[in-house]
Amino acid sequence: MSNLSAFDILGPIMIGPSSSHTAGAVRIGNLVREIVGTKIKKANIYFHGSFKETYQGHGTDKAIIGGLLGLTTANSKIRNSFALARQAGIEFSFFPIDLSDVHPNTLKLELFAQDEKKTVLIASSVGGGNIIVTELNGIKVKLKGEYYTLITLHHDQPGIIARISEVLQQYNLNIAEMEVLREHKGHLATAIINLDQPASEQVIELLTAIPDIETIKLVNPIA
Amino acid sequence: MYNFKTVAELIELAEKNEVSLAQIVIRREMELAEQTEAQVRAKMISSLEVMRAAIKKGLQEDISSMSGLTGGDARRIEKARLAGKTVVGDLFSRALANTLAVSEVNAAMGKIVAAPTAGSCGILPGSLLTIADHNNCTQTEIVDALFVAAGFGVIIAQQASVSGAAGGCQAECGSASSMAAAAISYLLGGDNKAITSAAAIALKNILGLVCDPVAGLVEVPCIKRNAIGTSNALTSAELALAGVESLIPADEVIVAMKKVGDALPCELKETSLGGLATTPTGCKIKSQLRQNSLKTERNE
Numbered sequence: 387m388s389n390l391s392a393f394d395i396l397g398p399i400m401i402g403p404s405s406s407h408t409a410g411a412v413r414i415g416n417l418v419r420e421i422v423g424t425k426i427k428k429a430n431i432y433f434h435g436s437f438k439e440t441y442q443g444h445g446t447d448k449a450i451i452g453g454l455l456g457l458t459t460a461n462s463k464i465r466n467s468f469a470l471a472r473q474a475g476i477e478f479s480f481f482p483i484d485l486s487d488v489h490p491n492t493l494k495l496e497l498f499a500q501d502e503k504k505t506v507l508i509a510s511s512v513g514g515g516n517i518i519v520t521e522l523n524g525i526k527v528k529l530k531g532e533y534y535t536l537i538t539l540h541h542d543q544p545g546i547i548a549r550i551s552e553v554l555q556q557y558n559l560n561i562a563e564m565e566v567l568r569e570h571k572g573h574l575a576t577a578i579i580n581l582d583q584p585a586s587e588q589v590i591e592l593l594t595a596i597p598d599i600e601t602i603k604l605v606n607p608i609a
Numbered sequence: 610m611y612n613f614k615t616v617a618e619l620i621e622l623a624e625k626n627e628v629s630l631a632q633i634v635i636r637r638e639m640e641l642a643e644q645t646e647a648q649v650r651a652k653m654i655s656s657l658e659v660m661r662a663a664i665k666k667g668l669q670e671d672i673s674s675m676s677g678l679t680g681g682d683a684r685r686i687e688k689a690r691l692a693g694k695t696v697v698g699d700l701f702s703r704a705l706a707n708t709l710a711v712s713e714v715n716a717a718m719g720k721i722v723a724a725p726t727a728g729s730c731g732i733l734p735g736s737l738l739t740i741a742d743h744n745n746c747t748q749t750e751i752v753d754a755l756f757v758a759a760g761f762g763v764i765i766a767q768q769a770s771v772s773g774a775a776g777g778c779q780a781e782c783g784s785a786s787s788m789a790a791a792a793i794s795y796l797l798g799g800d801n802k803a804i805t806s807a808a809a810i811a812l813k814n815i816l817g818l819v820c821d822p823v824a825g826l827v828e829v830p831c832i833k834r835n836a837i838g839t840s841n842a843l844t845s846a847e848l849a850l851a852g853v854e855s856l857i858p859a860d861e862v863i864v865a866m867k868k869v870g871d872a873l874p875c876e877l878k879e880t881s882l883g884g885l886a887t888t889p890t891g892c893k894i895k896s897q898l899r900q901n902s903l904k905t906e907r908n909e
Contacts (some may be wrong), residue, residue, distance in 0.1 A: 389641060392762075396764060399655070
């Protein structure tokens with residue numbers, strides 16, 4: 387915390403009332419929008435813990451919808467996000483849920499894109515507007531929206547990571563953090579690669595061309 | 610290098626460089642952000658504009674929070690002030706109205722500057738800007754004072770905490786009062802000793818205050834505690850500018866605040882499991898709000 391800015395103290399400029407329950411929920415929406423990458427048609431949102439108890443009083447519901455629409459934490463339109471979502475043809479519903487042993491400010495999202503593709507995420511707002519996506523389509527992850535992040539779905543084979551880092555090196559992209567996760571040996575696995583610089587479309591094309599990589603997605607950092 | 614971890618280091622840097630405390634905080638920010646003085650000042654001006662807009666909105670519009678629990682108190686104070694009904698005097702009443710205005714705008718999903726948090730966002734604008742306008746201070750002088758407030762906030766956040774969940778209300782409204790007391794003392798020409806005494810006195814006054822929001826919302830008692838935070842800031846600045854010194858140095862008060870915060874049970878740190886949140890009325894409000902939310906779900 388030794389590099390705390392004056393504007394971390396006098397800031398953020400945000401729509402109230404709560405940095406964790408309002409601004410954090412907007413940022414979860416912003417990051418999830420980046421992760422899904424295409425237009426969202428329908429959103430089922432499940433509130434857990436403190437979110438479940440207080441979401442209306444904190445406007446967490448309006449905040450998450452505003453975030454999914456791409457509004458940032460200081461945008462006054464967040465108050466009217468439900469109407470904006472309806473205008474944009476997005477269906478949304480809220481439900482209570484008990485996710486057991488997770489952070490008290492946690493929510494689960496089921497999102498359906500225009501192409502009917504479903505994305506399921508679990509995310510928490512951990513204080514001061516900071517957030518973390520902890521589960522993406524059943525895989526445990528740690529996405530905070532701080533980096534340019536590559537998310538792969540690949541066949542669990544030797545050499546995949548080497549081939550990915552070869553491409554990244556070729557384009558002078560530095561890996562800040564990396565994690566490889568899998569459900570079962572030899573099946574599908576996911577690599578989360580946090581980059582200091584953005585990866586160009588060309589890089590994504592080269593990575594997609596690697597055999598055994600099913601999909602690869604670039605998630606941009608959020609404000 | 611203009612980095613500082615303690616109040617003593619901040620003062621030392623200012624004295625060594627023969628510049629104001631504001632200038633040290635500005636130079637630290639320029640280094641951190643790799644920006645010019647004009648750029649970091651412009652950023653603070655944007656924050657100042659948001660603060661002013663929130664005061665205006667809170668005083669002019671009919672405000673109600675999302676839960677319906679709060680709203681309208683800033684205008685009540687303002688109405689009483691304009692009718693000449695005030696206990697302490699016009700200026701103090703104006704500071705309270707401005708403070709409540711910002712906190713009520715926050716509870717109603719309006720735009721505010723977290724200072725240092727959303728729950729304590731009324732204290733700094735409510736106290737500092739009221740005093741600044743009364744003294745016809747320039748925008749540059751106010752921006753300098755805001756940087757002083759931020760400098761003390763950076764120190765408190767690093768040595769202790771500015772989160773209610775970590776340190777109770779003393780960490781939120783206490784830190785905000787301390788930052789505001791320092792900023793007001795700076796603005797009115799206090800020397801470095803007066804500025805640090807003001808910061809220390811404000812934080813000492815509020816040590817141990819618990820965070821116990823009713824129904825978990827940033828409303829009851831948070832909004833009124835912002836008004837108390839403003840009176841704390843004004844009282845502390847008044848004492849310090851008159852030459853009253855804090856016998857316990859500001860840095861030691863900050864560490865004491867951290868230790869008190871650690872010693873507070875978790876029931877009294879934003880969990881709504883104690884204090885006002887668990888009074889019979891607090892519990893009743895919570896269950897009523899819950900029933901309302903279930904009703905809305907069924908209607909949708």
